[in-house]
Amino acid sequence: MEALIKIENLTVGYDKQPVLKNVNLDICENDFIGVIGPNGGGKTTLLKAILGLLKPFKGTIEFRKDIDGNNRQIGYLPQVKHIDRKFPITVFDVVRSGSIMKNQFKGNVQIKLKIEKLLNEMGISNIRNKAIGELSGGQMQRVFLCRAILSDPKVLILDEPDTFVDNRFEGELYEKLRLLNNDMAIVLVSHDMGTISSYVKTIACVNGDLHYHPSSSISQEQLDGYKCPIQVISHGEIPHTVLKHHH
Amino acid sequence: MNGIIELWDTIVELFAYDFFKKAFFAAVFASISCGIIGGYIVSKRIVFISGGITHASFGGIGLAFLLGFNPLIGAVIFAVLSALGIQFFTKVAEIREDSSIAIWWSLGMALGIIFIFMTPGYTPNLMSYLFGNILTVTVSELWWMFILNVVIIAYFVFLFRKILYIAFDEEFARAAGLRVSLFNYLTMILIALTVVLNIRVVGIILILSLLTIPQATANLFTNDFKKLLILSTVFAFIGTTSGLFISYFLDIPSGAAIIFTLVIMFGVVRLSKYFFK
Numbered sequence: 219m220e221a222l223i224k225i226e227n228l229t230v231g232y233d234k235q236p237v238l239k240n241v242n243l244d245i246c247e248n249d250f251i252g253v254i255g256p257n258g259g260g261k262t263t264l265l266k267a268i269l270g271l272l273k274p275f276k277g278t279i280e281f282r283k284d285i286d287g288n289n290r291q292i293g294y295l296p297q298v299k300h301i302d303r304k305f306p307i308t309v310f311d312v313v314r315s316g317s318i319m320k321n322q323f324k325g326n327v328q329i330k331l332k333i334e335k336l337l338n339e340m341g342i343s344n345i346r347n348k349a350i351g352e353l354s355g356g357q358m359q360r361v362f363l364c365r366a367i368l369s370d371p372k373v374l375i376l377d378e379p380d381t382f383v384d385n386r387f388e389g390e391l392y393e394k395l396r397l398l399n400n401d402m403a404i405v406l407v408s409h410d411m412g413t414i415s416s417y418v419k420t421i422a423c424v425n426g427d428l429h430y431h432p433s434s435s436i437s438q439e440q441l442d443g444y445k446c447p448i449q450v451i452s453h454g455e456i457p458h459t460v461l462k463h464h465h
Numbered sequence: 466m467n468g469i470i471e472l473w474d475t476i477v478e479l480f481a482y483d484f485f486k487k488a489f490f491a492a493v494f495a496s497i498s499c500g501i502i503g504g505y506i507v508s509k510r511i512v513f514i515s516g517g518i519t520h521a522s523f524g525g526i527g528l529a530f531l532l533g534f535n536p537l538i539g540a541v542i543f544a545v546l547s548a549l550g551i552q553f554f555t556k557v558a559e560i561r562e563d564s565s566i567a568i569w570w571s572l573g574m575a576l577g578i579i580f581i582f583m584t585p586g587y588t589p590n591l592m593s594y595l596f597g598n599i600l601t602v603t604v605s606e607l608w609w610m611f612i613l614n615v616v617i618i619a620y621f622v623f624l625f626r627k628i629l630y631i632a633f634d635e636e637f638a639r640a641a642g643l644r645v646s647l648f649n650y651l652t653m654i655l656i657a658l659t660v661v662l663n664i665r666v667v668g669i670i671l672i673l674s675l676l677t678i679p680q681a682t683a684n685l686f687t688n689d690f691k692k693l694l695i696l697s698t699v700f701a702f703i704g705t706t707s708g709l710f711i712s713y714f715l716d717i718p719s720g721a722a723i724i725f726t727l728v729i730m731f732g733v734v735r736l737s738k739y740f741f742k
Binding site for chain 1 (some may be wrong): 508510559626627629630632640641642643684687688693
């Protein structure tokens with residue numbers, strides 16, 4: 219099966235300063251990849267490179283033909299701390315911005331119906347006319363998740379959707395993502411290892427570089443293995459560890 | 466009651482004067498362009514850039530005095546150049562944005578003063594560029610303001626959603642494949658033109674107020690971008706026209722009267738929201 223997104227020998231960073239070096243990663247249909255790693259290790263950098271926000275210094279990121287082009291079918295939920303909460307915009311318009319550039323909607327009515335449906339599913343249709351500045355952390359994340367999936371993307375990329383949210387919502391969020399995973403591949407950056415390890419199928423540890431090792435599991439000791447430059451652990455039926463410390 | 470009728474008569478009589486009719490139209494046009502563009506500037510938090518562009522345009526006015534051409538054309542050139550210059554300094558030369566703004570801001574003012582100093586003779590209109598004089602707006606200036614209004618309204622009506630999404634979350638828009646830089650340059654040029662063509666109304670030093678106070682007032686009533694743009698225009702209109710009348714009746718400079726009215730209006734609305742909520 220051809221990968222949706224194929225990353226080869228990617229070196230990327232800011233201002234000529236590489237953050238990630240020689241990264242290889244395939245994102246295939248129905249993947250659920252949890253990206254973990256220390257601060258400054260390049261988690262967000264990896265996402266931004268995939269989204270085309272950073273140009274690779276070296277290497278390539280290739281998209282399967284049907285998700286490429288002007289209509290690139292990637293949903294994106296940024297870190298909410300980067301959102302200007304005082305911006306005069308309503309919840310409905312934020313979600314609607316997910317239809318930007320997407321041509322699959324036939325007219326405004328169809329977009330509006332889809333937004334209503336998503337808001338209902340997410341249990342936030344009562345706040346549709348509120349300004350985003352009035353929302354709680356959990357509501358914000360729901361709104362931005364709605365925006366990210368409005369256009370039915372093939373790949374959903376989430377940058378720390380579990381910040382500023384309470385435990386109850388975190389559980390709901392991951393259940394929701396598990397359902398969405400039937401229709402789209404998910405790449406999720408998180409600080410909260412404990413929670414994501416029970417939902418994701420694969421874990422990629424990013425710290426300067428990244429290797430891909432399918433079929434393994436995760437334990438607290440391995441999380442301490444952050445010191446190791448890279449580590450990818452996968453989650454199977456029975457928790458088990460395959461990875462050795464490597465350099 | 467007689468007093469009100471007399472006041473009404475005086476206002477009607479005022480409209481018989483050619484200069485007053487022109488001033489009134491200038492107020493209407495200024496309200497629309499500043500209401501919309503100001504709403505965008507405030508929402509996107511680029512007030513400081515706009516201040517830099519405005520003040521840099523003074524260099525163009527000085528150059529025009531020196532070489533003897535229309536000061537507004539000089540102002541347009543300097544405003545657009547400084548808008549691009551700020552972007553260039555920030556993106557290419559990697560100078561911190563607020564520092565690049567300050568550099569262009571002061572460079573423009575300095576050049577303006579040098580050029581005017583070099584201009585032989587007395588420059589009588591200088592004050593009207595610095596502080597505005599809505600009562601001396603010419604017909605050709607009114608035409609330019611009208612055209613600018615048409616362009617701004619068309620731009621915001623046809624591209625409303627894209628403008629909103631880019632202003633709100635530039636990174637998301639870029640990830641979606643929108644040509645964000647192109648939009649930002651176009652909007653920056655519109656900001657430059659708005660600033661320059663409204664210099665005659667309130668002046669270089671005071672124009673920031675027309676781009677921010679009506680918006681701050683509107684923001685007390687709505688958090689919807691579209692409604693904010695429309696309400697800002699309404700408040701700008703109320704402020705500029707009342708300022709115009711106040712300036713006439715109290716015989717004080719129009720630019721300052723307009724700003725003063727805008728601030729009082731904001732204060733009254735803010736306080737009444739506080740007390741009657």
